[in-house]
Amino acid sequence: MRIGFVYDLREEYLAAGYSELEVAEFDSPATIDEIEAALVHLGHDVDRVGRGQNLARRLAAGERFDLVFSIAEGLKGRSREAQVPAVCELFEQPYAFSDPLTMAATLDKSVAKQIVMAHGVPTATFAQLRSAEEADAATLDYPLFVKPVAEGTGKGCDAASIVMNKDDLRQSAARLIERFAQPVLAETYLPGREFTVGILGTGDTARIIGIAEITVREGAEDPVYSYENKEACEETVVYTLADDAEARRAGAIALQAYRALDCRDAARLDLKSDANGLPHFLEANPIAGLHPTHSDLPIIAELAGLGYDNLIAEIIASAAHRQGVIVGGQEPVTHACTCCAPKVREVA
Ligand SMILES: Nc1ncnc2c1ncn2[C@@H]1O[C@H](COP(=O)(O)OP(=O)(O)O)[C@@H](O)[C@H]1O
Numbered sequence: 001m002r003i004g005f006v007y008d009l010r011e012e013y014l015a016a017g018y019s020e021l022e023v024a025e026f027d028s029p030a031t032i033d034e035i036e037a038a039l040v041h042l043g044h045d046v047d048r049v050g051r052g053q054n055l056a057r058r059l060a061a062g063e064r065f066d067l068v069f070s071i072a073e074g075l076k077g078r079s080r081e082a083q084v085p086a087v088c089e090l091f092e093q094p095y096a097f098s099d100p101l102t103m104a105a106t107l108d109k110s111v112a113k114q115i116v117m118a119h120g121v122p123t124a125t126f127a128q129l130r131s132a133e134e135a136d137a138a139t140l141d142y143p144l145f146v147k148p149v150a151e152g153t154g155k156g157c158d159a160a161s162i163v164m165n166k167d168d169l170r171q172s173a174a175r176l177i178e179r180f181a182q183p184v185l186a187e188t189y190l191p192g193r194e195f196t197v198g199i200l201g202t203g204d205t206a207r208i209i210g211i212a213e214i215t216v217r218e219g220a221e222d223p224v225y226s227y228e229n230k231e232a233c234e235e236t237v238v239y240t241l242a243d244d245a246e247a248r249r250a251g252a253i254a255l256q257a258y259r260a261l262d263c264r265d266a267a268r269l270d271l272k273s274d275a276n277g278l279p280h281f282l283e284a285n286p287i288a289g290l291h292p293t294h295s296d297l298p299i300i301a302e303l304a305g306l307g308y309d310n311l312i313a314e315i316i317a318s319a320a321h322r323q324g325v326i327v328g329g330q331e332p333v334t335h336a337c338t339c340c341a342p343k344v345r346e347v348a
């Protein structure tokens, strides 16, 4: 297949004057090289399109790909992760991963929590604060955990996110609102085990590839799975495949949330347990990091014995099948989904 590869390269944005924190979720040349190598290894032709604006220009000029594979998270706005999928839909360009609605809903943790709650998925009680003053009206039980409502990679999540009383809440909320220029989510602090669940496929065919328990090592500066700990994860974090009753419950809850949010092809869901060992949904990542050794989804794939190339192959197969794109002469397995193009197109 001819694959249009869309991504936001960290270096490009740093050179343009953006800060490390602003580009924290963007991709390193290593990630892009590794994904491209896996796609080539799987027999595909890869066209490095780069950022979403390049894709929009090329699609507007009439060019099409058999499939767009985008890991671009966008720079501005709370629907930034929906931008590339929306451009693809505008030009009837088949693409991998979730659609714009899911991308936007999952980036906003408050919206995602409301959707999964409506489907009976356990998630911590929460309030969204648009100003520090709104903390005074919050009636939640302490301790609470405070984080920006629409960020990722642990940005704004550290020891100071754990607040014990209204004064702390006001201070932490003020700090995060100023730093990230967006509302904060204050939710019940979950003191139990932490899991991240890798899921592949779409709808009824979605399946768990592995459930990893995340443990921040003793002696790490911060006890939270924070931005700093994620960046230095090789030294500060232990990832273990977990298969006990609590972990399996986390997996079942993650799968329920994946379907409630209509995730497609692949995603990683984060959960943390309460004091009674019941896992709660924290958030879903429909554009999960794909660095082979540094990102959680490939780490899960490796621990589960699937491996990096097979992970990428399964994502491509899922995206191709639901859009009727035939990979390597195989019949597509289409399903009755209103958001998928019915056309069957044969490609190498
Ligand atoms: N309610 C909570 N209770 C305890 N820890 C939390 C809570 N919410 C988040 N965390 C910690 O902060 C980390 C980042 O939070 P998460 O919601 O996954 O956001 P991100 O998009 O930054 O990954 C989690 O992996 C977890 O360690």
Ligand SMILES: [Mg+2]
Pocket: 153, 154, 270, 283
């Ligand atoms: Mg997370």
